Amino acid sequence: MxxxxxxxxxxxxSHFPMAQExxxxxxxxxxxxxxxxxxxxxxxxDLERISGEVLVYKVVSxxxxxxxxxxxxxxxxxxxxxNQNIQNLCFEIGADGRPHARxxxxxxxxxxxxxxxxxxxxxxxxxxxxxxxxxxxxRLDSSTRSQxxxxxxxxxxxxxxxxxxxxxxxxxxxxxxxxxxxANRLFxxxxxxxxxxxxxxxxxxNRLGADHDVLPEQNVNEKNPVDIRVQPRLRNxxxxxxxIKWIGDSVATDGHVTARHRDSRAQEGATQLADYLDQQRxxxxxxxxxxxxxxIDARRRNLPATATAGVTIxxxxxxxxxxxxxxxxxxxxxxxxxxxxxxxxFASPICSH
Amino acid sequence: MRLHPNATFDCLLVAxxxxxxxxxxxxxxxxxxxxxxxxxxxxxxxxxxxxxYSFVGTELGAPYSQEIDSALKELLxxxxxxxxxxxxxxxxxxxxxxxxxxxxxxxxxxxECLNAACASIAAFSLGMVTSALSQEPELxxxxxxxxxxLLLEDAAQSQxxxxxxxxxxxxxxxxxxxxxxxxxxxxxxxxxxxxxxLEP
Numbered sequence: 001m002x003x004x005x006x007x008x009x010x011x012x013x014s015h016f017p018m019a020q021e022x023x024x025x026x027x028x029x030x031x032x033x034x035x036x037x038x039x040x041x042x043x044x045x046d047l048e049r050i051s052g053e054v055l056v057y058k059v060v061s062x063x064x065x066x067x068x069x070x071x072x073x074x075x076x077x078x079x080x081x082x083n084q085n086i087q088n089l090c091f092e093i094g095a096d097g098r099p100h101a102r103x104x105x106x107x108x109x110x111x112x113x114x115x116x117x118x119x120x121x122x123x124x125x126x127x128x129x130x131x132x133x134x135x136x137x138x139r140l141d142s143s144t145r146s147q148x149x150x151x152x153x154x155x156x157x158x159x160x161x162x163x164x165x166x167x168x169x170x171x172x173x174x175x176x177x178x179x180x181x182x183a184n185r186l187f188x189x190x191x192x193x194x195x196x197x198x199x200x201x202x203x204x205x206n207r208l209g210a211d212h213d214v215l216p217e218q219n220v221n222e223k224n225p226v227d228i229r230v231q232p233r234l235r236n237x238x239x240x241x242x243x244i245k246w247i248g249d250s251v252a253t254d255g256h257v258t259a260r261h262r263d264s265r266a267q268e269g270a271t272q273l274a275d276y277l278d279q280q281r282x283x284x285x286x287x288x289x290x291x292x293x294x295x296i297d298a299r300r301r302n303l304p305a306t307a308t309a310g311v312t313i314x315x316x317x318x319x320x321x322x323x324x325x326x327x328x329x330x331x332x333x334x335x336x337x338x339x340x341x342x343x344x345x346f347a348s349p350i351c352s353h
Numbered sequence: 354m355r356l357h358p359n360a361t362f363d364c365l366l367v368a369x370x371x372x373x374x375x376x377x378x379x380x381x382x383x384x385x386x387x388x389x390x391x392x393x394x395x396x397x398x399x400x401x402x403x404x405x406y407s408f409v410g411t412e413l414g415a416p417y418s419q420e421i422d423s424a425l426k427e428l429l430x431x432x433x434x435x436x437x438x439x440x441x442x443x444x445x446x447x448x449x450x451x452x453x454x455x456x457x458x459x460x461x462x463x464x465e466c467l468n469a470a471c472a473s474i475a476a477f478s479l480g481m482v483t484s485a486l487s488q489e490p491e492l493x494x495x496x497x498x499x500x501x502x503l504l505l506e507d508a509a510q511s512q513x514x515x516x517x518x519x520x521x522x523x524x525x526x527x528x529x530x531x532x533x534x535x536x537x538x539x540x541x542x543x544x545x546x547x548x549x550x551l552e553p
Contacts, residue, residue, distance in 0.1 A: 003488075004519040006541035011523040016476070016536050020528055028530055035475040036374075140481065140543050147476075205480035214480075215413065 015128035015135040019117050022131035023060040030058040030117040031128065033093050035148060038119055041099070042149035044078040045086065047121075052088035055109060056099070057118040059092065073100045121146060141206050156208070156230055156240050156292060157340065163203050164345040168296065171347060175199040179296075181251050184350045186318070187307040188250040188298050190258040196244055196296050197227050204230065239289045241276060245269035248298025255307040266295050266326045266342075274332040274339060281338075293333075293342040297321060300349060315351040322346050356427050359405030360420035362460055363387045363467060364428055365451040368443050370471035377440035380425055381415060382479065384408075388416035389470035389486060391505070393531050394463065396517045401505045404463070408504045410495020414487035416504065469531030476536045477543075485543040490516070 001009070011017055019031035038056050047054075075098030076091060091099040109118050113129035120127050126137040126146055137147045167173035171185060176199035179192035197216060204214045208230065215229045228242040245268070247261045270293055277291045301320035304311055325344070332339040367386045371378035391404045401407075406420035428434045433447035443451075454460055473482055486492060490512040491504045505513075520534045 001545060003516055003541055003545045006545040007516065007519045007537065008523050010537050010540045010544065014537065014540060016533055016540075017524060020530070020533055025528065025530060028528065028533060032472055032475050032532060039475065138540060138544075140477075140540065202484055205484060206478055207480070 010138070013135065014138050015130075018128065018133050018135050019130045022133055023117065026060045027117055027130055030060045030093075031130075033058050033097065034117055034119050034128075037091065037093055037099055038121075038146075038148045041078050041089070041091075042146060045081045045089075047145050047149050050086045050089065052086070052122070054088075054121040055090040055104070055112075055118065057092055057109075057112055057116040059112075059116040061115045075099055076101050156204075156212075156242075156290075159204060159207055160242075160292060160294065160343050162207075163200060164343065167199060167203055168345040168347050173199045173203065175202060176347075179298075179347075181253075181255075181307055182309075182311065184312050185298075185347065186249075186300050186303060186311065186313060186349050187255075187257075188246065188248055190250045190252050192246060192250060193227075193244060196246060200242070200244065200294065201228055204228070239280065239284065239287045240292060241273075241280065241289065242292045242294060243269055243273040243276065244294045244296065246296040246298060248296075248300065249303055251307045257306065262299070263326050266344075267328055269293060269295065270328050270332055270342065271330070274336070277336075277338055289338055291339045293340065295326070295342055295344045297344050297346045299324075312352040313349070318349040318351040322348070357406060357420045357424055359463065360387075360418065360424040361428065362451075362454045363390065363463070364421060364424045365433070365443070365447055365454065366464060366467045367471060368434065368441070369448070369451055370468065371474075372443055374471075374474055377437055377442050379440055380422070383425060384416050384418055384421050385483060385486065386467065386470045387418060387421050388504075389473070389482070389535070390463065390467035392489065392513070393466040393469055393535060395505070395510070395513065396520070396531070396534060397462070397466065399462070401510075409501040410492050410504050411501050412496065412498070414492050414496035415483070416486075416492060417501070465531060469535045472532045473535050473539055477539060481543060482539060484546065485539040488542040488546045489513070 016028075016031065019027035021027075023030065034056050038054075041054070041056070075094070075096065078099070081089075090102045090104055092102045094100050104112070109120050109129060110132075112118050113131060113134070116130075118129040120129065124145060126148075127134055128137065140147060167176050171177045171180065175195055179188055179195045181187040181189045201214055201216050204212070208214060213229075213231045215231070217227060227244045230240040230242065245261075245265060247263070247265050249257055250259045250261075252258050273291045273293050277289060280287070280289050299321040300313060301317040302313060303317075326342070328342070333341045364383050364387070367383050367390070368378055371382055371386070388408050391401070391408065394404050395401060406418055408416045408418045411417055425434070428447065429436065429441070433444055433450065434441045435444055455464060477485070487496065491510075495502050495504065516538070517534075520538055524533060524537065
């Protein structure tokens, strides 16, 4: 989709123009206030802790006075909700711009929306309502539960584990999906590493971007750049470097195999990262450096010699390598503290049976 | 050193908006939102010359302005900003000065652009704004070149204006509020990036 088509699609599908269309300038003010409030709420309350629904609204027109209670209540301090197990949450943004807890009784969100911009979230569905219109929130990042919630991971380690589960396992990430030659995810395209790197960079920036600089391809020596460098902004003597390698079979556009990488390739990457870490220690001796090695595992057993259209394999072959660990020798993660245990991420195929 | 008036005002205004959202801000964020403000200025059919200072695109696809950088250093040196670890905070002196500058008629239009730029963080994380903006035609071109280059030169603006026209026509020219085109455009840039990567 080119950018002009994308603009048209966003105008048709997103909630921003809807609020303006229904309530004019006041609707636009309201939707920005609601988004800011929802962001603030999710900064304090983990969405995973909410078992029911979240409703946040701002009354725009008080002509019918539905859902607009007087501001006699005290505004809610979201921080006080942080460690609670919550079922449902409902807040009205008052005239003071602050959130006030509301109990709606039998009033529905559709009734409130007659005079208000309403945000509603239940499970993985987020939507906005205004007047008699409703739009689901565009899910720009496929792996977050809310567009307004930026999960903050304590460590890069945890982020990488989420990357494996959320993006790699089922090739959920739009960018990562581009690495495959075929719809059944058996063969990789030739040279898929840049897409793997871009997918991980985007994932890390979306999650760690507020507190970390996530930088692609940093030169460590004149030959081989390290794939990603992550620097926390608040601790400027810390440096995390990520090396990515893939194993599996890649093919050219005509289906002939261009590379067949197995354990020796994984070993190569481990040795390379260990060398990077040594060089970094020399060039930046005051930094505390940690290395992270990501291996995208796309190995399949009994693949045909070429990738023909519609080719498929049995489940036993597709998942043969799923639990098969790689034996490293030498194994830098067992001998040096600055080398994390490698993150082998199995990217699963779609199999015939 | 003499402070560049436009760059100084922009630093103060963007800083206040970012600080209101996240307690502190960084230098690169000032460059980023000043640049987005400048793009919205062009969307409003003002000329890039009237913005008052220029930007270059770095190899990493980020905008950088020498004038913003100098203003930032001066504001730090004169006690308008404080450094807290690697992040920055405004002082009361900066708040008072911004209040005075904001009342000047000459700053009205640029404040509108900068406020709309900063409002986008209600809809997206900072990381997403960075990712989306790096797909904007000028920064996207800069990323493909091995060295920093001047952004928004006359000859290079045509692609940008095609996108702005698409924004205007799809929004039916229905509002002069810049927050709407800003968030729609950023969403579209972000989506076009991810769908481009899906193409065979």
